[in-house]
Amino acid sequence: MQQLDFVVPYEDRCVLTPSGSAVVWPFMNASKGYGPYEFFLDANALTKTQWAVELPRDVVERSILNPWPAMQEQWLSNPEFRADPVNRINAMIKPLVDQGFAFRENFARDQVALLCKNEAALKTQFSLIFPYVVIMKALLSKKMPLDEALRQLDRIGQADIPRFTANLMLSALGVVLKSKQALKLTGDSKTAFSYLDSFLAFQSGQKGETDHITLPYLRNRAGDLNLWLLLPTLRQKGYKFVGTPAVVTGDKVLHRLIMRVLPPLLHGSQQACFSILPEGMEDMQWQKILQVVESVQIRANLTATQRSQRMKALFELAKEFCADDAERAELDEGWTQWCLPGLARDIRM
Template structure:
């Protein structure tokens, strides 16, 4: 059912395990089912969260782990080598809990992943240039105004305007300046979530630098937020309520809360800022900055024009960066973005 505005507290179910079920559209309320659960990687490899669901949700749930399977395919050589067996290992625990998967599910998805390897690499990294800008904003020293100036001047450059990402960068910049402010009803500073998101995670993700692996991981994390609106806008017919299942704290606590997506007429998607997230004075200032930094996107005429716009975005976000970061950004561009950019997904 479409409503005008639904509070985040009415669109999220927190589970004891630390996972959350999130209805990502602020104008689509929960229905009585069925529910299509879009799993992140942790939700795929850890099935215990499913036991925590209330029976009325559990009994009407369909699992869609393609995003998680894509992450495994793109980041885990052992999975890629034995993907049929690994997929079966992942889904068997859910099958034992009553979830139904189509026949030969593992073989079919392995074939799709193989056929679309280059295209998947491109799609996975499509937001990585905004990850670079987000990293520079959050990690910059107090005297370094270059990242902020790059954010503020984006609207004057002919680049792909991923307004959701620009809104996130704007929010991150504001809460970095105001590190003590908290989300309404929360006990931790809002900045702690975005700071943790941007930080290197040596133990959990084997990250030691802002390199290809780091950019792949963060682009993947963000795509759990960006993925569903894009999927539905491109005529994906979901099997029920679209629900994200994730354990990522920055996504659960900050990003889905503050920057929910909205479904407009004709299943077009947009991102919004939920001004209820912060006290009024802060929300007004954040919204003012978002309005200043965003503008309506101008769709490219074709893939060639889109490619040129992305190249300009790449040069923009690495302007003034350290040479090491520039090298990694260019490496990802050549090895991930370029090879599959002009290809088409095969179904």
């Protein structure tokens, strides 16, 4: 994957299949080239595999599949999967094998071993997104002037907490789009805000969700956003991609909005970086998003104690945005049961 000194247009980095899934080469300054490719699959792409039939044959022949994001989602959310993971994985990958994709011998057993070994760290990775989902849900649900919402985000960005600029940018994108709900990105028939609005809506009765913020709700939203954050994070941690990496997803909020407007950027430092592409937004709109993170100072070399204290402070800050004590209790459980146990651990591949 070559770092370029110019932006590759999104339409040259996204292939939308007839069945509705998208293959996205997410880094804005890297072209997809001619392969080989490493496709990272979310749970939808692993269970609904029509996209694989619809890809050109030469792309299939130059690609390997990495369903690690889907495995994480299933392991952390699906009790039936956890009860019989090896057979479940083998059944999931069979349609893809039939389409010509190859998986190494003992692939399923190796994946289960990785999931078991890394469960605490994976739960922490997901839970780092929980507070920002709470904050974004509140800011997009309340009647609040845009400038006030942006001031709230600026306050969060200056607080003594872990400063995840990508999540701040996403929250800022949300409140900006909320103020301009008729805005459509270039070439899109749906309003940009509708994607985020649908994404954050409660799905009562589905995957353990109800009509308010619960751990299943936070877990489900974090699982989706994890795909957006994953590739830059892997690169920062030294993961060696096979050729050019791409993600495969059917989630419209990701491939029609978030990955299009807030793409990761290849940086010589290997640090996870994100940028913004207007894609039809007015200058004033996307500049407001940038202003939220321009003054945020990223602090490195934290001690384990400092990291724990600041993560706890982030969860406490997010509780200010909860609707009631029941939601605050769910966030407390997210801290004690999901974030804290694996906070000092790294994922080991």
